Amino acid sequence: MNPRSRTLPVLVFWLVVALSMMPVPACASVTGDTDGDDIVSKAELTGQILDYLGGSSHTSLSDLRSASHIHAYYPRTIVDSTGDELTLYKPIKRIIAYNTDCAEVIRSLGATKDVIGIGTVVEEDDFFSEFGEVPAVGKWNSPDCERILALDPDAVIVYGKWPEKGKLDDKLKGTDIEVIRLNLYVPENMTGDVQKLGIVLERESEAEELIDFYQHYADLVGERVGALPEGERQTMYLEGYTDFKTVSAGSGGGQMCVMAGGRNIASDLVGAYPKVDTEWVIAQNPDLVIKAASSSYDNTSEPDAILNGIVSRPGWADMDAVRNDRVHILTSDIYTGPRYVVGGAYMAQWLYPDLFADINPADIHQEYLERFQGMEVPDRIFVYPASEP
Template identity: 30%
Template sequence: MRLTGKTAALAMGLLVSMVLPALADKVTVKDVTGRSVEVNAPVNHMILGEGRQIYFLAALDKEAPFEHVVGWRDDLPKADPESYQAYLTKYPDITKLPTFGGMKDGTFDIEQAVALKPDVILMNVDAKTATEEAGYIEKLAKVGIPLVYVDFREKPMENTEPSMRIMGQLMGREAVAEDFIKFRADRIERVTDVLEKNNPAKPVVFVERAGGYSDDCCMSFGDENFGKMVEISGGKNMAKDIIPGTFGTVNPEQIIASNPDQIIITGGNWDKYVPGGAWVGVGYGSDLKEAHRKLEALTKRPAFTGVKAVEDKNVHAIWHQFYNNPYQFVAIQEIAKWLHPDLFADLDPEATFKELHARFLPLEYKPGYFVSLKDDR
């Protein structure tokens, strides 16, 4: 069949529309601070204000999570070296990405950021004060670069869903974002539905943030982040009424006086921050035998003297980075299993995390995220 000039033009137009990406449109997104921000979306070039933002970016773009990243903060190799190495192995070109310092410590290079001509810069909401004080939003606006805040750390149980929707909108992957949100909600309900039905007594839980990272004791969480996860999992967060915000500290005397039933310590491989530190190195593919040894060593500190949780071996360690990504539902399942082992005997957080990787993430799952003194090591 011979095509007429008009028919040929239509066919060529259809072919071009099939092989070329859709042109970006100006859209308005409302970030987690309530700011309305105009962005050209889908975004083709973005700067990650934190390297660990790859946790949620990868969940929305399993095939090519770095495709539209033109720069990122340098924290991932130090804060989570095992995950970084896994991504590096699969995507070796990430070594070519320009890196930035942090907004809060004043090492973010705005001139470098502008030179990369991003469509958007993503910032965690905890950098908001530093960003505003430096006048970065106004400076970036003058050259047409929008800045959008997301949050998986300050109020993750409140802001994870809107943050994922924001990212879905920016990336043109709204359907994937909604699929992830439903997956997350369903896995949390597997805990909350059982607790609502059985209404068990709530054990007192002390969560130590980054135990062993320094000699000081003890960082913890108020009524958010891991503190909120404990409450959702059927426990009573010991520090809820001591720490007014998300993060804070409690002194050893308060721990001993509260005599918690359970202790959960967040950990990771922080050798690049604190070489040879007492931290518990749980995480992607970690050595759980060594993590168990280091967890037991932390129970010898004065703050845990005579505490019921230590006496009963109800002391556990969990991957610290659950506090900074949308995978908190895995942590909620594991904590529920620790606090109420009889109620959640059939719950398998490891299988949940494995399913998350299979459905949403580009990496092959490797265990190593949890350890307990009750484990046989």
């Protein structure tokens, strides 16, 4: 046997290994797929390697690198937040991030350079200053599909429910653009959805590091409150951004209440965000009242005014939470979303100050921002007042 014929398979094998480990650029179609099934088979890749080694001008080194990577790591499949199975056949390298939750997790995974378009809600948020030159392509629930098509992304990342498929998916049919629906604001599903985004972006190790962070603090709180008898658990009224609109067991806020060891007085009400009235809240007489605010503050005047407005509501002066100064404001920055463990730690400390006297939620927030967002804690007010009197 010709010695060259014996060494060629070995050369091909090591060339495949070396090429598949190299980062590859995004491509409009599946590079290396010659039979149209979107998969680069071993036979297809071997044929292209042999063509390249034989000096063929039809296969470039860049194409060969892409094909080798796709052969090694694709297809890959996730189940999105709607329950639909999504299979990817090539790397996702050009992303449109439509909401702040996915943008924040993308930053945690170190993939901000892949973002080529954003929703207006991201554009308007100072927290995402690095996207200042990135074009906006519509609202998180109302996309501008013409601008999406002009940017030619590999994927658009949106919430599971919003925007409706008729406003986005249906209008992108026939293109190579993937619509990836992940609810990166629901505490209960956060670790799973972070893992899925890590798979989509080939950032599995970064995703696991973030998941470990979440799990560590969720376990820290859970282990302490888990031993509390049901009769000793504190009751909580959690009011949303709209006055007297609360949260039930089916909401992210309700999940945070459970995480913190509290008993949500509205857990059995119908709908995720039921509307109640002041008499109902007074009758429930919660131990703790938390008001969600839409954004953090740069001074105490506004949250102080909101707090005073709550405690001065007619009939509320005799409620246990008001009499004992256990009324707090929690801003959207750490209420559900990617920083839910920070808000959950504050909730737990407000519910059980003695049990969590050694925990400083502000330190958890700082650790998160430094490790995963690459920044210091902004000089803003995220909770008010921060601790129990």
